[in-house]
Amino acid sequence: MWGSLMATDAIAILRQPNTRCGIGARVVVALLLAAIASRPGSAADDPESPFASARLRGPVALVLADAGKTLLTANRRAGTISIVDTTAGRVVAEVPVGKNLSALAAVPGGRLLLATDEAAHELLLIDRNENSLKTVARWPVAQYPVSVRVSPDGERCYVASLWSRRLSIVCLESGAENTQPAELSLVKSVSLPFAPRQQLLVENGKRLLVADSFAGKLAVVDTASGEIEAIRQLPAHNIRGLALNPDGSRLLVSHQILNALARTTPDDVHWGMLMGNVVRSLKLAYVLDKEADILRGSLAHPVGEAGNAAADPATIALTAGGEIAVAMSGVGEIGFFPDDDSTFRRVAVGGRPTELVVSADGSRVFVADELRDTISFVDVKEARRTAEISLGPQPELSLADRGERFFYDGHLSHDGWMSCHSCHTDGHSNGLLNDNLGDGGFGAPKRVLSLLGVGRTGPWAWNGEVAELDAQIKKSIETTMRGKKPKDDQVAALAAFLRTLTSAPPLNPKSESDQAAITRGREIFAERQCGRCHTPPEYTSEATYDVGLKDQFNYSKFNPPSLRGVSQRDALFHDNRAANLEEVFTRFTHQVDGELPEKDLTDLVAFLRSL
């Protein structure tokens, strides 16, 4: 019934710099807007209603509208936006707008919404008229957009793109009363030294903080110039929440801490030595000042405790009473605590709550459950869930879908300290070192391997001693996460999910790279016989090799990791000793017989970055 939804015809028009967002010369894309079919949503009991159809939705972003009377959810799996009447506590519409929505934001002062489509690599401009949504513009942005923020004046938006490691600063040109066809123009595309996800505007929109999706970097961007003022480093990974305290003097960051000195023993897991889940409170002034120690005056508020941990803290918001509300996505709860940690109140909401917003009057929190497709209403004062709204029926889950639930479930670990996602962030890697039994003993921590493409890159573990993926999953749950012995169907589901994960896309896709350099690099790869160990098409092999790299116990035979997506790894080798691909060959002369001329090195690296 939504077959009439058509792709927007976009016509690129070169235009002079506009005066509204004006930064230098740039290419401006004006979008001829197609009237896109839209219609109001129907009642949930209408069998013809799209939100009565069984499908996976995956709400990942929330926006409150109409003074809190309406809640909009961007649904990752369905590519839809659901409209929830918060007074009536029901879904009133669901509108398809894209493939895989990853973020949603409201443009201040009007009806316009912005959404990002991670699969289509687009920024969507959507006009909302009560329960109908009209996509008025689709605009290509840097690949894999995952978050969008709008400036307080509504004139700009900022789109963070994960795998392309870019921040797109986009000027919003909307017509009168925000109802006319709009124009979007790229102000600047900023290259980031990490894969970004979360963003937060601070200092009334003068600066933008962009957080690392996997590890602990934080970029400070001057929004006027689009320049990166500083790259800050936190002892953190899996940053999933950014917020300001009530007076704006402190930055709150939800994240995890993986201690490379801790071991995956029952004791270290139990006492929170291995994995910490915190909301870190930083003095904003020190975050923004690149000369200052970012941690000066900082505090780490624990989320969860020994015996009752809380894996994967996610979105943070402040309640009307000044409490910090945090989604504890790995254990299906949200938590409330004051700045002095004197109390910690927990509310079970189930599933994987990743996103929350506080109601306009501050009395309620709306929580999106990404895996169960529900919205929970939580009373702040009573710390109690008062309602759970289904966004629509789910179909029978596939084995892989069940596996996805287990992947993000902290209950698989001892006391809920971590999920698979805690280290293998969204299937990739936090890039940190972990001292587990993957190499048979403790004392030689090794880099957490990416699971993207893992179904095709066996055997597993750095020493390549695990021949079956199922066995590796069991081993990880029992000896790393220290959880109970998993059931066979859990392991099968997890394996099925992992097999759906494809390799990380190259940072420099072939279409955007120097083809000649890549071609030449491929030839060098062949000439140097790199493929003996890194054998195409996955650029790995089943054996272990001694390439002169020893761990702390002088073990030197490792299974070569796949080179697919190698450009998305910030450090290389088993202990992160190489800071980049160039160092692999220059500093560590990895399998370089004789001299590697600089041009050859450049081309070889270009080839590797295209994989």
Place this chain on the structure above:
Amino acid sequence: MTIQAIRTGFFAAVLLLATPLAADPLSATAPGAPVEEGAGAALAREAQIVIDAILEHHVDPPTRQEMWLAGARAVLAYAGVVQHRGLSAEISGLTAPDDFVAFAKRLCLIDEVRLKSPAALREAFIDGLLEALPGGGRLIPQKELIVQEQFEGNRYIGTGIALTYDQEKKFPQIAQVIPGGPMERAGGRHGDLILRIDDRDAHGLNIQQMIDLLRGEEGSSVALVVGEAVSNSRTLNVTRGPVVFETIEGVRKADDQSRWDFHIDARSSICCLKVVRINGSAVHDLKKIESQLRNSGAKAVILDLRTVHEGELHHAVLLADALLDGGLIGRVRGQAEVQEFRADRDRVFRDWPVVLLVDRHTGGAGEWVAAAVQDNRAGIVVGEESAGMFQVHSRVTLSGMDSALTLNTGVFERPDKRRVPAGYVQHSRAGAEAPPPGPKGQVTPDFSISAGERELMAARLPMLRRPFPPGAAPDGSPASDPILNLAVKVLKARLNVGQSDGN
């Protein structure tokens, strides 16, 4: 004094809670041992297992022949053989494994030796071998190992009592109920006699028998009839569970007795934390206390490491990591490898002046922590020169013997001060270099007490299980804890400087 000797002594009281002493660690037939294995062959087999482990893991192992000689001499001494000519030369000539087996058989055929039990001979051999081992060594039966690991992780599973024995009434008696433990929850009290345990009369049972009956899996239950006498008793159903021991104590108990008060006095923003033991929960506990202190107006902290020498390297490394803002914690040089430990930037007591108290009894784990903090300039060390115990002992599992061996596997090397990363220097005396370490690497305090005060400290060591603030000493004397007083003085000066700096 070796670390191992201290470790054993330190744990004596705790082990009383649950651990049977291993009178005959080798008496059990090892898995896989031939049923008809002779005394010599059995001795040779176990000796080889232990000696192979030592050769593989000891930081500086003796030769195989030297160890056989030490063991053989111990066997002969145990059997009362006063003189055995040519023993050293005989063992020096042994090379192949079969040579040693043949020697062991000959040894066990000596008339006096034959009179002894094979198990006792094996025990004598290994005891003698380990006594001669540089840094010492200890064989730990599997049963004891489990308990030891539970203590180290601070996750002991039991009923949560310390036992004594009422000699007059001939019943085991509860000497202590561990706060928060299963027995406290069940209603057991200090002084209760244990009259029955499950369906067994406890009259006449010795402590070791009681311990064996009290221990069990987590979640299992035991029914105890306790009281002053059979006529005045009550039944407690105790579910065995984790018994957690405090790792850090304060200056005094708070008014409600439920938690420690860490402030030196009611008006002071300086707090003192006495480290009781460094184990698996020490960092966790420190973080919890930090939160409490921040809400109580604390601005500076004293971490009292005096008399602390017990603890695993791993737990010392984690504690040092928690106190450092990055930097090198230290290295452990083993027989063939060097392990390096680097702290991350996540730390407790950020921005606070931190003082560590050390004394001549601060050694091992406590000393490594103090050294790491001092070398990274992350705190000021006050007190006396530490003990200088940098030998690292580890446990090695002995396959085929159902035991583990504790031995000296490495040497802890302090961080190289010249490599301290810029930006991590804090709280040090302005412009002052850290004092050089002692000849054995001892931690030399940044601020030392006087010679006279050291004498006073030596005389009052038994009282220093807990720091006491000025005017509150157990004997009522002023300046009774000169190290603590000096630390307070240093911190007050530091806080005053900080205020004038506007920090």
